[in-house]
Amino acid sequence: MSSNVKTVVSHTEPVRAGNLYRVAIVGASTLKGKDVAEVLSDRNFPSVDVKLLDDDESLGQLESVGDEISFIQSVRAEQFENVDFTFFASDQECTRKNWKAAQKSGSAIVDLSFALEDEPDAVVRSPWVERQLGKGLTPELQPGPSVIAHPASVVLALLLLRAQKAGAVRQAVASVFEPASEHGQKGMDELHEQTVNLLSFQQLPKTVFDTQVAFNMVNRLGDRAVPPMASVEQRMLKHYRLISGKDAPVPALLLVQAPIFHGHAFAIHLEMAGAAEVEAMSQALAGEHVNITHMADDGPSNVNAAGQGDILVSIVPDANHVNGLWLWAAADNLRVAASTAVECAETMAATRPRGKIQ
Secondary structure, eight states: OOOOOOOOOOOOOOOOSSSEEEEEEETTTTTTHHHHHHHHHHHHHHEEEEEEEEOOOGTTTTEEEETEEEEEEEGGGGGGTTTTTEEEEEEEEHHHHHHHHHTTTOOOOESSSSSSSSSTEEEEEEEEEEHHHHHHOOOOOOOOEEEEOOOOHHHHHHHHHHEEEEEEOEEEEEEEEOOOGGGGHHHHHHHEEEHHHTTTTTOOOOOSSOOOOOTOSSSOOOOTTOOHHHHHHHHOOOOOOOHHHSOOOOOOEEEEEEEESSSSEEEEEEESSOOOHHHHHHHHHTTTTEEEEESSGGOOOHHHHTTTOOOSEEEOOOOOOOTEEEEEEEEOHHHHHHHHHHHHHHHHGGGSSSSSSS
């Protein structure tokens, strides 16, 4: 992937000029694909047509896009003709197989699969973090693929960048609790089946994780699991560095596979250069996409974060360290990924011709 820094702009509201765009979602039946369709509708993305594309297993399946019902169609090169934006929410193999056809047809590419992160013209992006850093846009007539930053990297970057407003951060340590949904529907199904089988004393399915994850927490999966957790940790840190800038503290990171279906949870310890105050940190972190909670009944959890576009955060002092604070946070991993993808498309809309359907 190119090391050149490209400036981009982000909008808190979708583009609503005279533009009407044709959109394709590859992997429309996946968890990420369904969330992309929901966010497109929620943000009133100015689309005149949304094509739902996927593999043979889901062909003909009905899915809703806003108020409309559409059939899932097969992924073929001709499906990308006259498409302005293509979201790849598929697995990496499908993305690598089809993205060139979409690009050749003139479509802008938004990759949620991470398959294109090392392509020469690709840019790893998080509009949330770009707004925090105050980045602006240099429009490109033929922009390279926008690869969404890993949702955990987005959360960590936004929180640690804002934490610096409360004082210098001497050290940050983060444990990230990974949900089964990061492995797609198959990961969710396997966690469910493992849970049921354990309670009925049956053999555990281990096709996805290659180890027991039900009623268990591990920091490494079995040898046959794809991707291995070590590579996911590396991607999180790589994406964090790419989106957060040179002045952000880089956290020590531990990824843990948790026995939960949905939503990331984070335990983040901050060691400040001076005495740490909860109120000052609360004021520093609060803002767009961050919701500071104080009551136990609505505190951060993967359950409370489900379906939300905000990061839920609670803050407590470190009882053994006057300069230390603990952040407990939760975020909907699929919604963060889908929101990032759609906002990337909104910022790329400046490169598309205005006032007419392509």
